[in-house]
Amino acid sequence: xxxxLFRVPAxxxxxxxxxLAGCGGGEGxxxxxxxxxxxxxxxxQTLDPALSTDVQSGEVVTTLFDNLTQFDVDGKLxxxxxxxxxxxxxxxxxxxxxxxxxxxxxxxxxxxxxxxxSILRALAPGSxxxxxxxxxxxxxxxxxxxxxxxxVAGIRVPDDSTIVFTLEEPLNIFPKFLAMPVAAVVPTPTxxxxxxxxxxxxxxxxxxxxxxxxxxxxxxEHWWGGAPKSDSxxxxxxxxxxxxxxxxxxxxxxxxxxxxSETRRWEADxxxxxxxxxxxxxxxxxxxxxxxxxxxxxxxxxxxMGVDVKTMLSTVMSDRGVRAAGTIPPGIAGYDxxxxxxxxxxxxxxxxxxxxxxxxxxxxxxxxxxxxELARLAQSVQQDLGRIGVxxxxxxxDAPTVRAAVRNxxxxxxxxxxxxxxxxxxxxxxPLFYSKNKGPGGNYAFLADPVLDSMILRLRTTTxxxxxxxxxxxxxxxxxxxxxxxxxxxxxxxxxARPGLEGWRIPAVFTAQxxxxxxxxx
Amino acid sequence: xxxxxxxxxxxxxxxxxxxxxxxxxxLYVAPGDPVQAMVGERADAATIARLRAELRLDDPxxxxxxxxxxxxxxxxxxxxxxxxxxxxxxxIERFPATLxxxxxxxxxxxxxxxxxxxxxxxxPGSAIDRATALIAYAGVSFPVYWVGLLLILxxxxxxxxxxxxxxxxxxxxxxxxxxxxxxxxxxxxxxTRAAMQEVLRSDFIRTARAKGLGEPRVVLRHALRNxxxxxVTVLGLDFGSxxxxxxxxxxxxxxxxxxxxxxxxxxxxxxxxxxxxxLFLSLVFVVVNxxxxxxxxxxxxxxxxx
Numbered sequence: 001x002x003x004x005l006f007r008v009p010a011x012x013x014x015x016x017x018x019x020l021a022g023c024g025g026g027e028g029x030x031x032x033x034x035x036x037x038x039x040x041x042x043x044x045q046t047l048d049p050a051l052s053t054d055v056q057s058g059e060v061v062t063t064l065f066d067n068l069t070q071f072d073v074d075g076k077l078x079x080x081x082x083x084x085x086x087x088x089x090x091x092x093x094x095x096x097x098x099x100x101x102x103x104x105x106x107x108x109x110x111x112x113x114x115x116x117x118s119i120l121r122a123l124a125p126g127s128x129x130x131x132x133x134x135x136x137x138x139x140x141x142x143x144x145x146x147x148x149x150x151x152v153a154g155i156r157v158p159d160d161s162t163i164v165f166t167l168e169e170p171l172n173i174f175p176k177f178l179a180m181p182v183a184a185v186v187p188t189p190t191x192x193x194x195x196x197x198x199x200x201x202x203x204x205x206x207x208x209x210x211x212x213x214x215x216x217x218x219x220x221e222h223w224w225g226g227a228p229k230s231d232s233x234x235x236x237x238x239x240x241x242x243x244x245x246x247x248x249x250x251x252x253x254x255x256x257x258x259x260x261s262e263t264r265r266w267e268a269d270x271x272x273x274x275x276x277x278x279x280x281x282x283x284x285x286x287x288x289x290x291x292x293x294x295x296x297x298x299x300x301x302x303x304x305m306g307v308d309v310k311t312m313l314s315t316v317m318s319d320r321g322v323r324a325a326g327t328i329p330p331g332i333a334g335y336d337x338x339x340x341x342x343x344x345x346x347x348x349x350x351x352x353x354x355x356x357x358x359x360x361x362x363x364x365x366x367x368x369x370x371x372x373e374l375a376r377l378a379q380s381v382q383q384d385l386g387r388i389g390v391x392x393x394x395x396x397x398d399a400p401t402v403r404a405a406v407r408n409x410x411x412x413x414x415x416x417x418x419x420x421x422x423x424x425x426x427x428x429x430x431p432l433f434y435s436k437n438k439g440p441g442g443n444y445a446f447l448a449d450p451v452l453d454s455m456i457l458r459l460r461t462t463t464x465x466x467x468x469x470x471x472x473x474x475x476x477x478x479x480x481x482x483x484x485x486x487x488x489x490x491x492x493x494x495x496x497a498r499p500g501l502e503g504w505r506i507p508a509v510f511t512a513q514x515x516x517x518x519x520x521x522x
Numbered sequence: 523x524x525x526x527x528x529x530x531x532x533x534x535x536x537x538x539x540x541x542x543x544x545x546x547x548x549l550y551v552a553p554g555d556p557v558q559a560m561v562g563e564r565a566d567a568a569t570i571a572r573l574r575a576e577l578r579l580d581d582p583x584x585x586x587x588x589x590x591x592x593x594x595x596x597x598x599x600x601x602x603x604x605x606x607x608x609x610x611x612x613x614i615e616r617f618p619a620t621l622x623x624x625x626x627x628x629x630x631x632x633x634x635x636x637x638x639x640x641x642x643x644x645x646p647g648s649a650i651d652r653a654t655a656l657i658a659y660a661g662v663s664f665p666v667y668w669v670g671l672l673l674i675l676x677x678x679x680x681x682x683x684x685x686x687x688x689x690x691x692x693x694x695x696x697x698x699x700x701x702x703x704x705x706x707x708x709x710x711x712x713x714t715r716a717a718m719q720e721v722l723r724s725d726f727i728r729t730a731r732a733k734g735l736g737e738p739r740v741v742l743r744h745a746l747r748n749x750x751x752x753x754v755t756v757l758g759l760d761f762g763s764x765x766x767x768x769x770x771x772x773x774x775x776x777x778x779x780x781x782x783x784x785x786x787x788x789x790x791x792x793x794x795x796x797x798x799x800x801l802f803l804s805l806v807f808v809v810v811n812x813x814x815x816x817x818x819x820x821x822x823x824x825x826x827x828x
Contacts, residue, residue, distance in 0.1 A: 042786065045605050053562035128576055128606060130561040132569060146572070195606060211615060212778035212786075213689055236688060238776045246674045246686040400554025400791045407558065421564070431564050440558065440565040 034231035036518055037254045039238045039247070043212045048195035049184035050122035053131040055419070055510045058181040060215060060235065062511045065184035065200035068096050068115060068163070069175050075280065075331075075423035075508030077176055081110060081185060081201075091170030091463040096178075098161045102201050102224045104187045110201050112163040116155050117188040120144070123152065134177035139166045170461040172468065176422040179511060203228050203516045212237050229503060229519040254501050254520065258494045260373050263318035266496060273496040277506040278322055280329050280420040282428065285366070285381065285486035286444035291412050293362050300483035302352035304342035306388040311344075312380045313489055317373075321489030326476040327428045329490040331508070333465075334425035334472025339480065341487060349388045361389025367411040369399040378415055381486070407439040414444050417491070420509050425472035429456050433479055445484035452478055526819055530812055541804040542594065545797050546587055552791070556603045559790040577603060590797070599798030604790050609798035612783060619689060620779035623702060623771070624764035626695045628757065631703035631710055636746075636753065638707070639714025643722060643749075644741050646715075654711055661708035670701040670774040687776040698775040702768050706760045713756050717749035724748075751818075758814025762807045 044057040052061050062070075070080035082096040102110040119138070122129055125147040136142050139154030154166040167174060177183065184200065191199055198206050203225060204217035215235040219228040238244045241259045248256035258266045258274070266274060293299045313321050325341040328334045353359060366381065368374045375396075382392040392413070397405070406414045420427045431442030434456050438446045452475065459471045480487070493506050503517030557573045558565075574580055578589075593600055599609040638654040645651055677697060678686035684693050721727065722745050730740045769781040780799065787795035 051606065053560060125572075126576060128560075128573065130557075130565070130569060130573060133564065133566055136566075142568070146568075210689075210778065211612070212782050213776070236776065237778075238687060239773050239782070240687075240776070242671055243674065243687045243774055243776060246671075246679050247688075249679050250682060250686055252685065398554070399789060400559055401552075403558050404554050419563070440561070440567065440570060442564050 034520075036230045036233045036515060036520065037236070037252060038233060038515070039236040039244060039253055039256075041237075041239055041244075043237050044215075046195045047198040047206070047209065047215075048190075049118075049181045049186060050127055050129050051195060052181040058510050059513070060217075061181040061184055061198075063202055063204040063217060063233065063514055064198050064206055065181075065186065065202045066102060066110070067179050067184050068098070069179040070514070071179055071422070071507075071509055071512040073505050073507050073512050075420075075512050077179060080179065081115070085175055087172075087463065089463070091172055091461060092167045094165045094167070094174055096163050096165075098163065099224060100161055103222055104201050105199055105205060105220075107222075108187070109160070110185060111160040112157045113160070114188055115163050115185050116157050118186045119155065119183065120152060121186065121188070121190070122182050129182065131182050134180045134182055137167045137169075137171045137174060137177070139168050142168075170463065172460065172463060173422065173424050173426050176424055180421060181511065203514055204233055207232070223516075225516060228514075228516045230515070233515050248496060248498075251498070253498075254518070255495050255497045255504060258496060260317050260320055263320060263494060266494070270496050273499060275495050275497055275506055277493045277508070278330055279491050279493045280331060280423050280508055281491055282324065282327055282329065282418045283321065283488045283491055284324070284327075284416070284418065285488065286406070286411075286414040286416070287484055287486065288409060288412055288414075288444070288446050289448075289482075289484050290409065290446045292364075293356070293358050294364070294412060296356045296358075297482060298352045298356040299358060301342065302349040302356070302388065303385065303390065304483050304486050305345045305349040305352070306390065307381055307384045307486055308344045309341065309488055312377065312384075316376045316380060317489075317491070320492040320494060322492065323489050324487040326480040326487065327432060327485070328425050328472060328476045329420075329428065332423055332425055332428070332472075333469045334476060336473050336476060339477065342483075346384075346388050353388060353390075359389075361391060363391040363393065364412040365393045365395050366413040366415060367395045367397070367402050367405055368415040369402045370396060374415055377488075381415070406444050409439060409446055411444075413486075416444075418442070421511075423508055425468070425475070426456075426460055429472070429475050429479070430460060433475075433484065447479075447482065447484040449478075449482060452482070527816070530815065534808055534812070537808060538801065538804060542591060542797070542801055543587075545800045546590065549791075549793050549796055550583060554791045556791040556793055559792070560604060590794070594801065599801070600794035602787070602792050602795045604787075604792045604795070609795050612795070613780065613799060613802050616778060616780045616783050619777060620765060620768075620772075620781065622695065623698055623768070623777060623779060624761060626699035627703035627764055627768075628706065628761050630699050631706035631760070632753075632757065634703075635707040635710025636714050638711035640718055640741060640746055642711065642715040643718030643745075644737075646719065658708035658711050661704040664704070666701060666704070666768075666770045667774055669704055670697070670771060673697045673701060674774070687774070689776075689778055698771050698777055701774070702764060702771045706756070709756050709760070710753060713752050714749060717752050718745055721745045721749045754814065754817060758810060758817075762810035762814075765803075765806050765810060 040056045040059065042056050044060050045054050046052055046057050047060055047064065049061045049065055052058050067080045068082040069077055072078045081098050081102055083099050085094060085096040087094050098112050100109065104110060119135055123132055123135055123141055123145045125145060132145055138152055140149055140152045141154065143149040144152045156164040158164065187199055191197065196209065203220055203223045205220045207216040207218050209215045214237065217233040219231055221227045238247060244253065244256050247253045287294045287300050287303065289295060309323060313319060313323065322330055323341050325339040326336065330337070366378055368378050378394045382394055385392050405411045418432065431437050433443055433447050433452060435448035435453050437443040455471060455475050459468060459475060462468050462471065495506050497504055498520065500520050500522035502519055502521055507513035557570050557579065560573055561569055590600065601608050602612065642651040642654055674686045674697060677684045684696050688694055727740060727745055730744050769785050771777065772779045772781040780803065784796065784799045787799060
């Protein structure tokens, strides 16, 4: 027994020493005005633009690197490394003219050749990049990615400040594709361990990345757009929403997103700090148009009429949303504010179901992931549809399981949302309803309508802005009519910003916040 | 003793091999596809097919297993599908944080739990004894996330004594350690109390008191030493499970440890990362148990011969 007795204090002192040893270099409270404090809900998968597929990676990549084009905070496409660009009359050849004052750390100039090399790098076979689609419209890009060609035929670099892209077919949104993380310009050759220690020409310089903990960036004094107004940007990784709120309330975050369930409290306690922005985002229930009764458009319309969207929006989401009568959100050319949403009318819904031969109702499965705000929504839908005889079984699984089922076409109904990669009507039509994008491409309703397909393709290729808007409107109307979704709403984002934080606004898309103007005045 | 050690070490290998096989098969049958997670929300069939080929996911299952097991034997847990980083590097980076948190939680739980148990046994039925019993039951009953968030609200948001979350100096360790240690306090205090009560009734304690020794000396020097054996058992088991990650505590406190790593890996169906971390954590768990047994065998030679 005696031996053990000496060991117990020894054990605890070893533990104590281990704890103290691991705790060197505490940072204390860093509420200083020069450091912006932001957070992400998950560790970015990578900081290498070529490999970035998740929102978190994209947000950080946007601050470290430059693209030929970029989005301003409102989602408008503005010059980046390219000061101007033009398409030829067919819309199939784009010429970008680069600025000459952009440099990588160390002073080397960013040239058109760097842009080309970056694109080749992102497309290279074996790169394991999961998000090459913004680059695939370039002629020969798909062959190069598949290892069938030694070069991408459609990229030409006549001089240091000019790059010319020839596309497989005209594509009017191509300049917006080039603003996405995968098209960021990186130095060639890339330094070792690039995904962990990225180097770019963007407004911020990489300092450190401690996984699941924090990323630290310092301002790039030499950025061509003018050095950011704050010295550094510290991006914490904070997964839990209530912890994010606590960090903000104890003064350790510059901004915080307000969860839908907390809306009323924040409106009461922090009224002066709140910012709102209608998002470019759809919340919807996809109806698989190839499964059972859902094949009948009358059934799909009946489901739209059987859900009390207005009440759900106000009770569950504290009215943080604009009701949807289609798929194109407000603020995007093609949005039609005059179209009325499906009216909540259980009686007519029942009649429609009877006319379609489903007067006795039918069972469906509604899939959703475990995101907390979806739970109450799914229950409301279940209750409402029960009243018109549609028996909804809610299937709740983790995100990969839901994604697999939905993409394989095994889900009748799927409750989810669609975020814009770039603000354009195309982003809300082509992936979501073009027949070839069934499943993984984003068309979770498995809609296949040849007329709609040709309209969507025309929407992508036309060089006439007015025609494009009109087409977008017509596509949206046709989609609304075909009811491949239960249209819910376009959510309204709500953030709180610390008093004294200037120059920060809620970005329209995830690549639209570069933190260059933000500073803390107290 | 040597035979005992050899036997325990020999058993370690089949245990880990079993873990390897079971996790591999379980992940294979679990729904969800790592490539679907890699490509994000909008993907084309060609990219998915290309990635499947690059990751050699279309190879026959036995071949995939042999390739994986071959790497493991050489100490290579492979690279994460999602981040492309070597999994061994990821684990080495995160394990110190987990160790620190587990150590602090155990230290806190031992100090508080044992003191509560000792006092309870010494003055059973007193107000303090009943209060500690209540605290112990509360510690087991309240869910970790509730305790964690409550502590953050009180000590970080209201009083501003401590940071709400993150990692850094020792102040960052206090709240997560209390949250994590809460459950052990309950077990440790009840265990200590029961063991102490038994010891306090023994003859040598009566003798010690009869000799005129002061109560602190009797209780702490003579009784506590003899009551510690069951406490060591609880300590070993709990420490093992803390080291294998405390997903909830780490999530609430944004603590960059192994638990969150595993959780993220599972959420993204990052097969090599899940397999690698489960294997690593099994190893840690088995080693901690082994150490506990060794301490035990040293203390009580009968254990080694059983």
